[in-house]
Amino acid sequence: MKKIIALGGSNSEKSINKRLAVYTANKIENSEVIVFDLNDFDLPLYGIDFENENGIPKDAQRLIDTVTSSDGVVLSLAEHNGSYSAAFKNAMDWMSRINPKLWGEKPMLLMATSPGGRGGQTVLNFAASSFPHLGANVIATFSLPSFNDNFSENGIKDEELNNTLNEKIALFQSAL
Numbered sequence: 001m002k003k004i005i006a007l008g009g010s011n012s013e014k015s016i017n018k019r020l021a022v023y024t025a026n027k028i029e030n031s032e033v034i035v036f037d038l039n040d041f042d043l044p045l046y047g048i049d050f051e052n053e054n055g056i057p058k059d060a061q062r063l064i065d066t067v068t069s070s071d072g073v074v075l076s077l078a079e080h081n082g083s084y085s086a087a088f089k090n091a092m093d094w095m096s097r098i099n100p101k102l103w104g105e106k107p108m109l110l111m112a113t114s115p116g117g118r119g120g121q122t123v124l125n126f127a128a129s130s131f132p133h134l135g136a137n138v139i140a141t142f143s144l145p146s147f148n149d150n151f152s153e154n155g156i157k158d159e160e161l162n163n164t165l166n167e168k169i170a171l172f173q174s175a176l
Contacts, residue, residue, distance in 0.1 A: 001031060002032070002071040003031070003072075004025045004028055004034065004073070005034050005070045005072070005074065007021055007036040007038075008022075008037075009075060011087035013039065017076035017113055018037065024074050024142075027169050041060075041091065043057055043060060046094055046097075060095055063094075067106065071107075072108065072175070072176050073107070073108045075110055075111065077111070077112045077124060078112075078114075079114055079120040082123065084127070103134055107172060108138050109141075109171075109172040110128055112124040112127075112144075113151070114145070114147060115148055118145060119143035119144050119145035119147075137175070140167075140171045142165055144156065
């Protein structure tokens with residue numbers, strides 16, 4: 001059984017990106033899903049002065065250890081002003097202090113969603129181009145536009161978007 005991390009790149013308690021990541025990860029056959037919630041990790045704002053005085057927080061090590069012990073990552077990014085959420089960027093900054101290749105070359109299904117019609121495309125494109133430098137093996141990307149119109153408790157409502165996601169899941173699953 002494969003161990004898959006599902007992570008929404010937001011610290012919102014009602015994160016639509018976390019919902020999408022968990023939904024998607026649970027569609028992967030023969031897998032155990034480990035849900036990451038950034039709120040479960042005590043990570044002070046990264047700064048070299050803090051690190052020099054206090055060292056690296058234990059929760060940063062816990063994050064990277066979980067990534068290292070997994071078989072793959074399903075990540076859906078929140079878009080804040082065209083980039084990552086501050087909470088997600090901070091977590092990556094701490095993890096990169098332990099290992100600059102923080103994603104450990106694990107297969108990754110990289111996604112984004114938003115309430116708007118672009119579905120987080122800006123942050124998704126940025127992450128898809130920059131994550132390989134951080135050790136991500138991005139197998140596929142997926143953007144879900146207009147989350148509130150296209151997603152329900154039963155999954156993705158739009159047949160074409162649902163078919164596209166299923167294709168991306170199949171690519172990801174074949175890389176595990």
